Amino acid sequence: MACARFISLKTSGMVRAFSTLMSPPSKAVFYDNHGPPDTVTKIIELPPVEIKANDVCVKMLASPINPSDINRIEGVYPVRPPLPAVGGYEGVGEVHSVGEAVQGLSPGDLVMASPPSPGAWQTHVVRDKSFWHKFDRRTPVEYAATVTINPLTALRMVEDFVDLKSGDAIVQNGATSMVGQCVIQLAKLRGIHTINIIRDRSGSDEAKEKLTKLGADQVYTESQLNVKNVKSLLDNVPEPALGLNCVGGNAASLVLKFLRQGGTMVTYGGMSKKPITVSTSSFIFKELSLKGFWLQKWISSGNTEASREMVDYLLGLIREGKLKYDIELTPFSEFHAALDKALGKHGSQPKQVIKF
């Protein structure tokens, strides 16, 4: 195999000569300090690593730049890898070589990192075979590379907090985000209406049109909701029982205003960096519940296998054309251009996915 190398290693002060299966060197997005991602990251070449008996070496094919990747590099994400680190958290690749004890995975198989874990932004990754989840090769690779975090977050939030039935409704802010787009489509598949809140910005009409095509029942900019009673806008859509918040500040207050008596708002992001403010009567008399969702914690609470089944379900929807979202593929050599887009330097952009 191309990445098997015969080398000599100096171990415990003793020179030993033996044959060891090694990975190719790996080009990686590396950082050894927290700070602005566009300044602290650089592309370096990491030396080959040993492929042990149960390891699988994967040549990475694609990996997205998610907001949480940026927060980890900035150092503001509460759980992050120790420094120095390689960026990225989810991605897919092709099996390059396998350790001698590995069964069920062979060179050429397509696999994804499962659960999502640090170090996806590099050309070659060596991990235990249990870390890799083989997926149907008919799946577009850019979707497989992005399915384990945002679409899965959308699915869990639609399913886990409120027992929604066909005809019920969800209200969400940040509706143009990848999670937002998935929520619209996953809800639609179950006959659940969505009320969608987006930022005021140039291009908001196009954004509304796009979300409507995905199945959104209603789309409002924040300023359109500056009315006395937002519920008067609902028309035939019922008051939503579930609200999803990834923005905070005023956009979270708007979600709360739409919620019906006894409704639940789930916070999964804070793009505005503003806190959530809630009146006392929202809790006592409107009986609202506020919770949070963190996919990483959910998966690590014994749900790795469950998450793989759900990912396969989502990939099935993707192959059937029932779940789609905006993606822009960028070659690894132009990583920093993609990073600038993900950092919002050029306004609203599709999800940036690195192609190795």
Place this chain on the structure above:
Amino acid sequence: MACARFISLKTSGMVRAFSTLMSPPSKAVFYDNHGPPDTVTKIIELPPVEIKANDVCVKMLASPINPSDINRIEGVYPVRPPLPAVGGYEGVGEVHSVGEAVQGLSPGDLVMASPPSPGAWQTHVVRDKSFWHKFDRRTPVEYAATVTINPLTALRMVEDFVDLKSGDAIVQNGATSMVGQCVIQLAKLRGIHTINIIRDRSGSDEAKEKLTKLGADQVYTESQLNVKNVKSLLDNVPEPALGLNCVGGNAASLVLKFLRQGGTMVTYGGMSKKPITVSTSSFIFKELSLKGFWLQKWISSGNTEASREMVDYLLGLIREGKLKYDIELTPFSEFHAALDKALGKHGSQPKQVIKF
């Protein structure tokens, strides 16, 4: 019976002469406009009312002035009786006379309004027999008059939101309130620690001492918690899984700071009239849940019988000396002096209870 009257009524244009059981006239705290309770309320005499076959006429003995009574008169409480109205919401009395079909209740029995309902501040109340809950006459009347709202709220909040075990902890603000005093004692009975937050004010040392005597593990004024990490104060008390908030604003933020990973804060009041502000990361990474509790809604959701059983349990604790709280009895003739105290015109005061 003293309140049986023979009168003639003109009904449906037809003059009929017959005997009807009537209540005595009732002196009542009456208001026909919302506004400041000390200006819009007046004591008037209401005419006798008919005691129908299933009715019970009760001579009221005692009724408290609760914050929600004040808010109903002010018109800021979302659910309130139509105007004109008689104030008050809970209380006890002695059966004065019963309708011909009433069994199980006799003159002289002690009963309480159950569920709590509008119109307790008057000398005589006529309601269907199902409305009255007979209680053990060995109970001090001022406790029976105050048990159905605040102590029951404390009990439900300690029991219903988090599965607490002996050795666990609760953090609460507004700890000197009647609910607060009950939470301390009900928790203590189950081996649950309490961390208590009170306002900065003159007399805070006495308040601390009093709460400690009731069983509080820790008592802090808000300013004492102006430290970097409030959890460093916990010593041997574990991080609390349940927080109770009846204040809002900074006092609610302090409760949130004490809560452990995955903890729940229940809001049941908003004495500061300030909203609750929560960071995004409190929801996502600290996995906090925020909910509300409203006793009236809980009882009306099919829990009238359950609430009576719990009230009996609480009255038992009271008779055994295991549950006590500050009460000041005031004769009905001095209602407006008691109201001024309840309105906070003379600083912090014990719960004001009207004695009829």
